[in-house]
Amino acid sequence: MTAVASARSILTQLHELMASRMHAQGKLNQVVDIIGEALSSEVCSIYLLREGMLELYATRGLNQDAVHVTRMAISEGLTGTIAQNVETLNLAEAAAHPEFQYRPETGEEKFHSFAGVPIVRRERAVGVLTVQHVDPRRYDEVEIEALQTVAMVLAELIHNAGLVDDEGASGLSPAHSGQEILHGLTLVSGLASGNAVFHQPRVTIEHTVAEDTETERQRVYLAFDKMREQIDTMTNQAEFGVGGEHEEVLETYKMFAYDEGWSRRINEAIDSGLTAEAAIERVQQRTRMRMRQIDDPLLADRMHDLEDLSNRLLRIVSGQLGTAASTGLRGDTILIARNLGPAELLEYDKRRLKGVVLEEGSLTAHVVIVARAMGVPVVGRVRNLRGLIREGDPMLLDGSAGQVTLRPLPGMIDTFETRFARSKQRQAAYAKLRDVEPFTRDGQRVQVMMNAGLRDDIPMLSLTGADGIGLFRTEFQFLVSAALPQRERQMRLYRDVLEAAGKKPVIFRTVDIGGDKSLPYLRSESSREDENPAMGWRALRLALEREGLLKSQARALIEAAAGKTLNVMFPMVSEPWEFDAAHAVFQAQLAFLKRQKRRLPQEIRYGVMLEVPSLAEMLDVLMPKLSFISIGTNDLTQFLFAADRANPKLAERYDWLSPSILRFIRRVVGSTTGYPVDLGVCGEMGGRRLEALALIGIGLRRFSITPAAVGPIKELVRKVDTAEIGAAMSAWLAAPPPDLRAALQQWAEDRDIEVE
Ligand code: PEP
Ligand code: MG
Numbered sequence: 001m002t003a004v005a006s007a008r009s010i011l012t013q014l015h016e017l018m019a020s021r022m023h024a025q026g027k028l029n030q031v032v033d034i035i036g037e038a039l040s041s042e043v044c045s046i047y048l049l050r051e052g053m054l055e056l057y058a059t060r061g062l063n064q065d066a067v068h069v070t071r072m073a074i075s076e077g078l079t080g081t082i083a084q085n086v087e088t089l090n091l092a093e094a095a096a097h098p099e100f101q102y103r104p105e106t107g108e109e110k111f112h113s114f115a116g117v118p119i120v121r122r123e124r125a126v127g128v129l130t131v132q133h134v135d136p137r138r139y140d141e142v143e144i145e146a147l148q149t150v151a152m153v154l155a156e157l158i159h160n161a162g163l164v165d166d167e168g169a170s171g172l173s174p175a176h177s178g179q180e181i182l183h184g185l186t187l188v189s190g191l192a193s194g195n196a197v198f199h200q201p202r203v204t205i206e207h208t209v210a211e212d213t214e215t216e217r218q219r220v221y222l223a224f225d226k227m228r229e230q231i232d233t234m235t236n237q238a239e240f241g242v243g244g245e246h247e248e249v250l251e252t253y254k255m256f257a258y259d260e261g262w263s264r265r266i267n268e269a270i271d272s273g274l275t276a277e278a279a280i281e282r283v284q285q286r287t288r289m290r291m292r293q294i295d296d297p298l299l300a301d302r303m304h305d306l307e308d309l310s311n312r313l314l315r316i317v318s319g320q321l322g323t324a325a326s327t328g329l330r331g332d333t334i335l336i337a338r339n340l341g342p343a344e345l346l347e348y349d350k351r352r353l354k355g356v357v358l359e360e361g362s363l364t365a366h367v368v369i370v371a372r373a374m375g376v377p378v379v380g381r382v383r384n385l386r387g388l389i390r391e392g393d394p395m396l397l398d399g400s401a402g403q404v405t406l407r408p409l410p411g412m413i414d415t416f417e418t419r420f421a422r423s424k425q426r427q428a429a430y431a432k433l434r435d436v437e438p439f440t441r442d443g444q445r446v447q448v449m450m451n452a453g454l455r456d457d458i459p460m461l462s463l464t465g466a467d468g469i470g471l472f473r474t475e476f477q478f479l480v481s482a483a484l485p486q487r488e489r490q491m492r493l494y495r496d497v498l499e500a501a502g503k504k505p506v507i508f509r510t511v512d513i514g515g516d517k518s519l520p521y522l523r524s525e526s527s528r529e530d531e532n533p534a535m536g537w538r539a540l541r542l543a544l545e546r547e548g549l550l551k552s553q554a555r556a557l558i559e560a561a562a563g564k565t566l567n568v569m570f571p572m573v574s575e576p577w578e579f580d581a582a583h584a585v586f587q588a589q590l591a592f593l594k595r596q597k598r599r600l601p602q603e604i605r606y607g608v609m610l611e612v613p614s615l616a617e618m619l620d621v622l623m624p625k626l627s628f629i630s631i632g633t634n635d636l637t638q639f640l641f642a643a644d645r646a647n648p649k650l651a652e653r654y655d656w657l658s659p660s661i662l663r664f665i666r667r668v669v670g671s672t673t674g675y676p677v678d679l680g681v682c683g684e685m686g687g688r689r690l691e692a693l694a695l696i697g698i699g700l701r702r703f704s705i706t707p708a709a710v711g712p713i714k715e716l717v718r719k720v721d722t723a724e725i726g727a728a729m730s731a732w733l734a735a736p737p738p739d740l741r742a743a744l745q746q747w748a749e750d751r752d753i754e755v756e
Contacts, residue, residue: 007146010038011273014153015209024161028058031157035131035150036060039143043111043132046154047072047079048119049164054079054128057163061132062106070103074125077101082116083125087289088148090115092138112136115144119151119158120285122204123390126164129154148285149269152278153208179409182382184357185652186402187368190377190708191420192355193413194332196393196406197324198386199340203314208278210270219276220266223317224257227309231257252305276317284310303387308338329353334395334404336385342366342517343479350374350456355397357404359385360648364634364684366517370476372684372706373457379404381648400756430711434465438717440696446717447702449505450710451682454480455493458500460707465714468504470704471569471630471682472497474553475511478519487552494560505567507607507630507704508557510550510582512571514538534635534644539572544581554589561601568604569630574612576622583625609682611635616668623675630704631668633683637661656685657694657744659736666698666733673699680704689716690744690755696720697729719753 013034017027028046036044043061047054056062056070075084081099082089094100094114102109111132119127129151131139139147158164210216231253256262262283269279284307291303315321324335325347332354335345339360345367356371361380371378377399389395389406396405396416405412438446450466452458453476461469477485477493497506513519514537543550557566570582583606593600606625610616611632619629633656638645640661641654665681672679680702685691687709693716695703705713728747737743748755 006038006142007149007272010034010146010150011153011209014150014157015273018153018157018209024157024163025058027157027161031154032058032060035129035147039131039139039146041131041133043108043130045130045132046119046127047083047130048127048158049074049083049125054083056106057127059106061111062108066103066106070106072101072103077103078114079116079128079130082118082128082130086118086120086123086125087292088115088117088144090138090144092136094132108132110134113138115139115147117144117147117151119155121155121159121164122202126155127158146272149272149274149282152205152274152282152285156205156208178407179412180388180406182357182385182388182404182406184379184382184402184404185361186399187358187361187363187378187380188356188372188376189400190355190375191399191416191423192332192334192377192397193416193420194334194352194354194395194397196336196389196391196395197329197333198391199323199325199335199337199344200311200315201320201324201327202311202391203277203318203320205275205277205281205314205318207275210273210275210278213270213273216270216274216276216279217267219317220263220270220279223276223313224263226316227313228257230312231309252302253309256306256309277314280310280314280317307386323347325349334397336389338386340367342370342476343519345370345374346454346476346480350376355379355395355399357382357385357389357395357397359383362646362648362650364638364645366646369451369634369684369706370453372687372708373451373453375708427711430715431463433711433714434463436465436714436718438714440717441719441721442723444701444722446696447680448710448714448717449507449680449702449704450707451704452497452707453477455496457707458497461501461504464707464710466504466707466710469497469501469506470680470702472506472508473512474508475513475517478511478513479517484519484549487556490553490556491560494557498561498564505565507567507569507628509569509571509609510540510553511543512539514542532644534638534646540570540578540582541572544578544585547585550582550585551589554586555593558586558589558593558601558604559598561604562599564601566601566604567607567628569607569609569628571609571632572612572635573608573610573622574614576615576618579606579608579622579625607678609635610668611639611683613639613664616664616671619668619671623672623677626677628678628680629668629672630680630682631665633661633665633681633685636664636683637685640664655741656688656691657741659733659740662694662698662729662740663733665695665700666729669699678702687713689713690741690748692716693720693725693748693753693755694729694740694744696722697725698733699726716753716755719751 017030032044032046045059045062046057048057053071053073056067059067072080074080078089078094078097078099091097091114093112111134113136114132116128116130118125119129129147265283266279269282274282329349329352333352334355334357335353336357339358353376356376356378358380359382361368368378377397379397379399379402382404393406396408438448440446447467449468449470450460450464451471452469453473514533557568568586570579573579605627607628608626609630609632634645643650643654681695681700682704686695686703687705689712692713703713732740732743745755
């Protein structure tokens with residue numbers, strides 16, 4: 001009999017049985033008979049996980065008295081080994097296996113051969129299906145295949161009958177048990193603990209036995225079509241850049257997506273009577289088992305690609321397309337993803353999202369900026385992440401050390417909790433600085449403002465005691481909306497922000513859409529299709545052409561600031577005329593509202609972000625028209641170094657403390673001296689203590705940073721003597737030491753200035 005035929009004949013019988021109204025135990029009793037009969041085995045038994053033990057639930061051939069009596073721990077005996085390793089055993093002589101354990105109550109001594117397969121749900125063994133017979137011979141491949149297929153169907157039956165506790169199932173494979181520490185890159189500091197949740201959840205299969213094979217075949221066929229289309233679109237979209245890691249990944253994807261062998265195996269599984277979902281999963285299980293025997297890291301990587309793709313296919317076929325955000329988080333969560341967009345992150349429930357771990361990611365990617373603003377620690381660049389973690393695994397995340405602990409041991413948890421407490425103390429110390437104005441030791445007042453972008457950020461202003469909002473990223477409201485926010489809604493947000501800020505200034509930056517902040521409802525026109533989105537049609541470039549967008553934002557801002565001071569800042573200004581054009585849009589709206597006799601702002605102050613290097617050469621022309629300039633170091637560095645800020649391969653390559661950046665910024669400081677223009681920094685660089693120290697040293701006195709950094713930077717300011725750090729920076733920038741970061745660190749250490 002072929003595997004297909006034998007599985008199919010069993011499945012047909014199981015299908016009828018499952019549909020019958022019999023109670024679960026009765027069904028199990030019949031299942032063992034059906035399988036035993038089909039595989040001509042004297043014995044067929046089902047063990048299920050109950051209260052952490054494998055319990056004999058049904059048997060044909062062993063003593064019936066042993067049912068619900070024989071119980072063994074996971075890892076105990078052959079059955080336990082199968083559950084623990086989530087692997088199949090096929091033995092001619094059971095007693096010859098080192099893990100064999102004899103259970104006299106079962107009367108199994110007369111049976112020699114033994115085969116068993118795990119019953120798996122959500123990648124964990126929830127039970128074991130075994131067959132035994134008298135002759136000492138191994139079962140053939142065909143029979144094992146049939147057993148494995150049947151085990152899938154059993155998983156469904158058992159789950160529906162509520163016979164095992166799926167959630168608590170603990171059949172762990174060796175790769176998935178015990179504590180494991182993974183290392184990555186610190187993207188957002190901080191500590192967090194919670195359970196792993198995959199951003200793209202694995203699909204749970206509800207139905208395994210097909211009603212109609214032809215329908216299932218058709219479903220898989222269409223799903224393959226759709227998946228290939230998606231992969232082709234992804235590959236063709238230049239958003240991934242050329243020659244990068246993404247490209248390799250996509251090429252492999254493409255190879256797998258078009259692999260005829262893969263689709264053929266799925267079709268064979270459908271022929272055996274499985275639904276499309278079950279067939280995809282069945283083939284994946286088989287591949288997983290094969291791959292596990294090959295210890296090759298390269299292959300393991302490929303395996304994850306295939307897992308990804310298989311999961312994608314499953315999601316398409318089952319219509320379960322949402323991310324974990326759409327199903328909602330249930331408890332403290334550490335989110336696991338290859339990468340995320342800022343809008344995707346914002347969909348999560350902030351109260352439950354405690355940390356994020358990414359396989360990719362870089363310091364200035366917008367998702368990371370958003371996470372920082374949310375106070376969610378992030379570790380990035382963790383290789384092989386999704387291969388090592390399983391949904392629900394307990395995790396400790398140490399953002400500061402770039403470290404993730406999976407399934408922590410009690411000792412580790414204790415240490416972590418101690419550190420948690422210490423970090424809370426430190427937070428409390430920063431909170432004490434809330435109402436303290438940050439003066440340097442030599443009496444210079446440094447402005448420490450905060451960055452914001454959402455309504456939820458507003459309370460941070462009073463909590464941190466920041467000097468104002470130095471960068472309000474208005475596009476965040478656009479990112480979290482399903483459609484372009486109407487003017488009225490924009491206006492309400494701006495008005496509420498201004499109200500909450502009271503006398504403190506708020507600098508509203510007009511929308512910076514494009515780059516890694518693409519909007520689904522603008523996608524067809526936005527720069528996602530640009531070859532270099534960060535240098536593409538984004539920010540003011542886009543806003544000036546979509547004039548309606550800028551006009552309505554201008555109107556919303558002017559209306560919101562009635563009777564107050566409005567600070568407007570334009571992003572990505574590259575040449576002075578762009579500022580003039582944007583300025584004109586605002587002035588036209590102002591004139592319009594004036595004609596309407598509406599209440600106007602007391603004053604409108606205009607400013608630009610300096611993030612495109614070309615603007616630095618033209619400051620003398622622009623400065624008379626400006627009230628302030630804010631240096632956006634995130635973009636500025638990517639343009640100075642020609643290094644994509646979102647490219648994970650470049651994440652660690654260039655240092656903010658490089659003489660070239662610092663000399664550049666110092667030159668900007670020099671060219672604004674003497675003008676009545678406020679100059680500040682609003683990139684992520686300013687929120688790091690060592691970097692902030694260097695910036696103070698080259699003359700910056702105004703920072704706008706992520707809220708969590710306000711306390712630490714205020715504290716730093718109070719320890720600094722500007723003349724002293726100024727002299728040190730002058731010397732270093734005149735003759736740069738080989739490692740400026742190290743030099744600065746030493747300098748700070750010598751003066752007892754904590755910089756980490
Ligand atoms: C910057 O580029 O430094 C900046 C603050 O703007 P954004 O990160 O939003 O591009
Ligand atoms: Mg920018």
